[in-house]
Amino acid sequence: MKRLMIPLMLMITTVGMAQVPSGEAILEKVDENQIARNRKIIYEMLIHGRRGSRTLKAQSWIEGADRSFTEYLEPPRESGTKMLKLQEQLWTYSPSTDRIIKISGHMLRQSVMGSDLSYEDMMEDRHLLRLYEAEVVGEETFMERPCWVLKLTAKETDVAYHSRDIWVDKERYLALKENRYAKSGKLLKTTEVKSVIKEGDRWVGERVVFKDELKSGDGTEFLIESVTYDIDIPEYIFSKAALRK
Amino acid sequence: MIRFLLKGLIRDRSRSLFPVLTVLAGVMLTVVLYCWIQGITEDMIKSSANFETGHVKIMSQAYAAESDQIPNDLAFVGASELLKELNARFPHMIWTPRIKFGGLLDIPDEQGETRAQGPVMGLGVDLFSSQSREHSLLNLNNSVVRGRLPERPGEIVISDDFAGRLKIELGETATLISSTMYGGMAAHNFIVVGTIRFGIVALDRGSMIADISDVQYALDMEDASGEILGFFNDSFYYPGRAVDLTAAFNNRFQKSDDAFSPIMQTLSDQGGLGELLDLMDTFSGIVITIFVVVMSIVLWNAGLIGSMRRYGEIGVRLAIGERKSHLYRSMIAESLMIGCFGSILGTIVGLAISYYLQVKGLDISSMLRNASMMISDVMRARVTPTSLIIGFVPGLIATFLGTAISGIGIYKRQTSHLMKELEV
Structure with missing residues (x-):
């Protein structure tokens, strides 16, 4: 009997371990689903401030963490405002002043147009696996979807969020909920996906609520109107000349 | 009586010069410090009000x-x-x-x-x-x-x-x-x-x-x-009137359920300025108290030295029948004259220095490179009507206390021992 028990226990343990993939493996699949060579996205931001709500519409071309271009389409006061991010540098163009202005790097962690998103949140596609160590800390159901709960801890100091708790859809490998923390452990930002769409073979959060926990207000709804991946983006888009066009 | 005492003080300089100089120095410092604190406080109120808080x-x-x-x-x-x-x-x-x-x-x-x-x-x-x-x-x-x-x-x-x-x-x-x-x-x-x-x-x-x-x-x-x-x-700035105005305004306009309704605050309510001004007042009071105490001790000591020097004189006056209480009172009257004279001189010198500091000021910009307070980079004293009389408080109290304490020794002299003491 004893001879049978030991292999049986080993088998149960091995099967159990096989059912829980490693944090790195999950994060790799999240990156696979999320990161492309580039993408173009048209979206609305519904910003719920203390004074009321307002809507912005914009289109962005994003290529990895280093290159991104955004043009605001609505409302009229913001329409024509453009932003170009090349590595750590940010330029902005406003039609009312007809000026291209370089904004210093620390602005990248500031709010975009009074929303709950920072420039980094909005203009960068970063591989999470390159930035964070991942550990599976549990399993939960969120939005009626079974999820892995991952604890991410930054590998380097130069990241906007030192740690994150993310709820990853077990089947679609899309992060449905996130809590983002500072090094001190203070909760800085939360995100929750309210609806998803499938674009090609990728799952994308169609309506995502961002909440900057350091700000008052009811958060910002990020609504994707369209998103296309791996397209041919003309090179001039990521140049300062495009800002005045 | 006063004339007699005054003549004595003028003719016997050793009785008056050191106490007058002590009072002069103390009163001068009190006046200068008072004007200095007034200058800083007023400057802070004015700068804060005009640039930041209003009244x-x-x-x-x-x-x-x-x-x-x-x-x-x-x-x-x-x-x-x-x-x-x-x-x-x-x-x-x-x-x-x-x-x-x-x-x-x-x-x-x-x-x-x-x-x-x-x-x-x-x-x-x-x-x-x-x-x-x-x-x-x-x-x-x-x-x-x-x-x-x-x-x-x-x-x-x-x-x-x-x-x-x-x-x-x-x-x-x-x-x-x-x-x-x-x-x-x-x-x-x-x-x-x-x-x-x-x-x-x-x-x-x-x-x-x-x-x-x-x-x-x-x-x-x-x-x-x-x-x-x-x-x-x-x-x-009138703190009392500001409080009344604020109460009247808030009563009329402030709505507890509307975060965007207006609210009025006084200068003292904003940025801890009220506490700072109270602190300055307290500090001013502490400075004057310290001067009174220190000068009283110095003058007490001067009185004791004077009593020792005037030991014979006091003995003779007691021996010829002057009452101890009269002697004690006359010494206090003398000290008040010294205090008054020293205070006048000290106030004049103190006001002169304060006025100079009011006009010229002291440039402290090098110490304020990272300052965020609404304070001028040239600190000036401020001569006010109160600075004319502030020096008399420590000047008179200190001389009075100093003599009153040292003069107690008069009551310890025994008339029966006077002749023997005077022989010595």
Whole structure:
């Protein structure tokens, strides 16, 4: 009997371990689903401030963490405002002043147009696996979807969020909920996906609520109107000349 | 009697010179310190009131709760209507709307791209309307270093230090990058027409001043104002009247269920200024008390030395039948004369030094490089009517206490031993 028990226990343990993939493996699949060579996205931001709500519409071309271009389409006061991010540098163009202005790097962690998103949140596609160590800390159901709960801890100091708790859809490998923390452990930002769409073979959060926990207000709804991946983006888009066009 | 004592003091200098000099020194220091503290306190109140707090300030309740962050997204809307009502209800006050804001000031090169850029603290004030008192409140005309003040829309003045640091010339375009009242990005072109220096490090580091209508337009704050400042007509701050005014205003306008309804605060309510002013008063009291105590000890000691020197004289006076109480009283009367004389001299010298410090001041700008307080970089004393009499408090009390303590020895002298003591 004893001879049978030991292999049986080993088998149960091995099967159990096989059912829980490693944090790195999950994060790799999240990156696979999320990161492309580039993408173009048209979206609305519904910003719920203390004074009321307002809507912005914009289109962005994003290529990895280093290159991104955004043009605001609505409302009229913001329409024509453009932003170009090349590595750590940010330029902005406003039609009312007809000026291209370089904004210093620390602005990248500031709010975009009074929303709950920072420039980094909005203009960068970063591989999470390159930035964070991942550990599976549990399993939960969120939005009626079974999820892995991952604890991410930054590998380097130069990241906007030192740690994150993310709820990853077990089947679609899309992060449905996130809590983002500072090094001190203070909760800085939360995100929750309210609806998803499938674009090609990728799952994308169609309506995502961002909440900057350091700000008052009811958060910002990020609504994707369209998103296309791996397209041919003309090179001039990521140049300062495009800002005045 | 007084004449007799006075003659004695004048003729016997060893009885009066040292105590008079001691009182003179103590009173002089008291007067100078008092005037110095008054000068600093007044300067702080004036600078804070004119640039920051007013004698009273009206904000939206939400803005007031976070006022140190200058949250223009919580600014009060409907400022012109409220100003009309304030002028009608409280005509004895000067009311002026202001918008404070932070941002970046960007200077273009020939291609229109960034040549220089720096963070700036901005102030939108009423510069153009005929009834505006901002020029005198902010001492703008005397603060211009180069160029002139804005006279037309789209013009600004900036701190001279800031202009020097960024190499900005008059007539250049400067683009303000900031946030609109609704959180959007604000970008607006201005022309730099002058540079200013207020002599307040916190402001001279990097500030810009524009007409409030320009700022409202740039920051999308139509008919909105971050703050409405109120000043008493004679430009002096009256804490009691400010409290009454605040209570009357808040009773009429403040709504507990509306975070954007206006609330009024007094100068003392803002930024811990009330506590600071109380602290200065306490400090002033402590300084004077310390002088009274120290001078009393010195004069007590001087009295003891004097008593020893006048041991024989006191003995003779007792032996010829002068009562101890009379002797004690006459010595106290002598000391009061010395105190009075020393206080007059000390006050004259103290006032002269204080007046010099009031006119010339003491430049402390090197110690205030990173200061954020609204305090002038030249500290000055302030001679007030109270400084004429403040020195008499320690001057008279100390001489009285010193003699009263040392004179107790008179009562310990035994008449029966006097002859024997005098033989010695």
